Amino acid sequence: MSLTARDLGLFAIMFAVLALVATFQSPQLAVTILNMSLISAIMALGVNMQWGYAGLFNVGIMGFTAVGGLAVVLIAQPPVPEAWAAGGLGVLLGLMLGVATILAAVLVYKRMAPGKLRGLAIFAVLVVGFVITSQVFGPATQAVQAVNPASEGYLGGAGLPVILAWPVGAVFAAGVAWLVGKVSLGLRSDYLAIATLGISEIVIAVLKHERWLARGVNNVTGIDRPVPRPIELQPLPWVQSLAETMGWSVSQAASVVSGLGYSALFLIVLAILIWLAERALNSPWGRMMRAIRDNEVSARAMGKDVTRRHLMIFVLGSAVCGLAGAMMVSMDGQLTPGSYEPLRFTFLIWVMVIVGGSGNNWGAVLGAFVIWFLWVQVEPAGRWMMEMVTSGMSLESELRRHLLDSAAYMRLLTMGLALLLMLRFAPRGLIPER
């Protein structure tokens, strides 16, 4: 189903506002907002598949985006030969032993008759496997981390073109989602929410702690970019003439051009995804998904395998989130596990979907634009408001300083209120499902 005139109007208003930002604040800011909005729009599309089509509640978006981000490091970074020589094989062997332990435990569980003996056998397998694995894995990771720890200390990546990391990020996220979905789908609907909350915390803990993988909290910086850096664009004559005609400085023009390059890439991805999502939603498959969402019992009575369909859409939606996560890391050119916060990466996306209109792909996209814009702009607005409120107080006043410091948290409050008000008074969102 295509957009109505009203929807197009809403999008037009949004872009007019962005144009105003470009004129009155700065063109770079407008491009940054645009790019993050596009990425958020892709995340919101993924969540919309899960919630809007199927009614699955995923509160682990942060984890899936972070896994996607990890793919960028593993694909695009050059390998570190010394580290591979020092412990690469040990790490691989350790990982394989870990997987073998779990498989052995599963095998014991399947083959032996239920009873105390089986419990003991599984326990023994796990303990023995764990001890052997840690004997191999521990020294190997130590060796890897000892290689040039100031700038490397990890295995590095495959040294492939960075664009390749985007689909790989999606595959990584899909794998994690399959594991989580397999465990928690088919049970009470809140269990999926709690399980995804858990897995996202664990993904971040692994990224922060396993330094051999992606340097942990030391961050991986300087990742290859799919678009030329501003510094490479500055000497180009057409960039310089652009700066002249627009009245910007050369560095400003270069960063705007570089940013717009990302925008173009992101737009292509977003367009493909929307096209696919719209096709899927209006196919027999999409109608089946919505039928399951609206009445599970009757869908099951019609012979639909609800749990399997749920698992499928959960994996698909998470893959889209992973793709967005990979795109974000390749835009920033760095992976910083410390910067993944659930409020920013999980709950904000939810606000986008609800405000935009759950069940409608265009709604999710619009929601992402509106909410990301507010997220960026509410903080300065909050500071300005606090300054107005406190302008009567003396400069040294403790209260005034505290209020000014706290202005940053105004946006959490604003987002929460936006979510609650939309949910209560306009639960169908800005662009409702049709």
Place this chain on the structure above:
Amino acid sequence: MEPLNALVSVSNFMLVPALAYGSQLALGALGITLIFSILRFAHFAHGDTMALGTAAVIGGTWFLQAQGVSIAPLPTALLAIPFGVLVLGLYLLAADRFVYRYYRKVKAKPMIFVMASLGVMFVTNGITRLFMGVGETRFEDGQRFVFTVREFRDWTGLAEGMALRSAQAITIVTALVVMVALFWFLNRTRAGKSMRAYSDNEDLALLSGINPERVVFITWVITAILLVLAGTLYGLDKGFRPFNYFQLLLPMFAAAILGGLGSPLGAIVGAYVVAFAEMGITFAWRRVFGYLMPEGLEPSSMMQLLPVDYKFAVTFAILVIVLLFRPTGIFKGKVL
């Protein structure tokens, strides 16, 4: 072989901290289970409302300290708890009045309630940070230790020492008193019985003249008490940081599900299982085994199964095992 020293060491570094942590989790998980069985949704704002209640207690503590009030050797924060309960109670009731009540009236799906509680979580989070910032606040005062390592060593003559912090002792005692009081309330009083009836079968309870709004009111008040106690005790023990309170959500949910959602006894058992598993698996056993093994056979490694950063992974593993093998939890998720 010095088993006594081993016992003291393991108590000092693992058993007592885990007991205190488990008690704090139990109070929180009881709230989750109560809300689940009466209002029938997973309350995602639990961790952040806990932080808000604790922030109110800290505010009260500062006020009392400024007035020169003190109940040394006990921490002043205990005096401020009623104030925290009042603030959080009013806040939760306001949230119910303006957010949840509407969805109850239109009989919305459980997921809509969860979503609404997400909105409440966001708002609560913002309010707490407006007042307290994101940094760590310590508000423990009074006597720090019931007995210190040195006192214990002088007293027993053992090589290994042990300390009992006041915050830990207070936590364990308070949690016990509160649990007993809660069970007495649920089983013996009229209001408690009406709550159990309502959670068992809503329609029958309505037919027998139980006022649902009153049951909901009592539930929120009890939740406020449990949350403020849990939050204050946790803060006294480990310091107050809003983000840590948000992260407590996962262990609290794991505890409630492990015990069986809707079963108060299950929530308590689940909380202690989660706490002991988290502490036991991330604990470095080297010292303990050093005392237990015959001479010359002391372990050379740390004997730590997982680094402390992975304590949430332990919780999650417990959750996964429960979901795979016994989704109804230990106590069969019997409703209250």
